[in-house]
Amino acid sequence: MSDKDGSTLSGVLDQMEHLSGGADRQITVEEIIDCLGKHSFASTIFAFSLISTSPASGIPGVTAFVGLVVMFLVVQMIFGRKKLWLPGFIMRRDIAAKKLRAGVKWLRRPVSFVDRFLHERTTFLLHRPWIYLPLIMVLSVTIFMPFMEIVPTSGSIASAMIAIFAAGYLMRDGRVVILSMILMSLLPVGVTWFFLGR
Template identity: 25%
Template sequence: MTEPETEVPPRRLSDIVNSLDTQQDLTIGTLVDAFGERAFGALMFVFAVPNIVPTPPGTSAVLGLPLVILTFQLMIGRQALWLPEAIRRRSIKASMVASFATRAVPVMARFEKILKPRLSLFVNSDPAERLIGIIAFLLAVVLFLPIPFLNILPAAAIACMALGLAERDGLAVLAGYAVAAGCAVLMMAISTALVAAARTFFNVLLGG
């Protein structure tokens, strides 16, 4: 009697990043291929995490554009990430890869200790993935806009959903939804305050 085959768990994302050669430049295509079928979640995390910490002006716009492209494809239901060959051939400097591996991978590894497949309703179906894509796409658009100090919450929400998508953890996805809701409330509050300030300004200006 043969023993049933045990399913081999997929490699951790942190292990994949650690296996990359940080001594030489890396093409985006190589990075996409390394993550394989989990490229959507992994690359969403890679581009979102640097926006959670204070960065030089303009960084969110540079990193936000790839997020817009990734999340749009997830939103429309693509099963495999597509990138133009010109983008796949673009190089990422070895220093940037090494910096990411040094700073972000330990954070990723800590999260991976508590991430596990669960609450599949929120991550293991085409509608669930499309919903993640829709919310992440809207957040990526906000992240791409040159709005100072409003990149942390959208980036944190995308990072949570990205890890949930990559590790099939519905709880992490729900955490991302909660952060996204907080981001929406904050933006509504800021918009309301700006409208009120504008009305007050014009009333004073016009003597109303």
């Protein structure tokens, strides 16, 4: 479950921005994975959950697709794989470079702000067996993400919670991982309130 040494949240955005370049073309999931590194589970989860949090989430099917990607990655983390793998039909999916650049630009300021406050602490939570609890919570959220497409903004909120987890894991900040767990535990309450309040 390793990630590149010295990675930062802004560094992940830098990699995505560099990948998108200045050309108007389609970027495949495989290209994104190769850019971030096939050992970078947390970076990849962070990147894809941010895509679903950004304005790109307005594209039909993006929330469900990101949920599927994160689900595959989390299952592999639970089983201790060292190198991530995604099936071909996911690797071949693409996103317009223009939309990716727009998403990175939109996320740049909040991510840069958050980056300054994350640092290594409460790291015991990031090791087995403790890490299984947040991973199972993330997995549970991804299972329901396809259904969140019918509840306005819920998919983006769920993706943001997963991004918080990934940020904490990537920066070795166990307290941020705890925060993500608290937020994820509140998600069912919010969805239930939405339906009962209609």
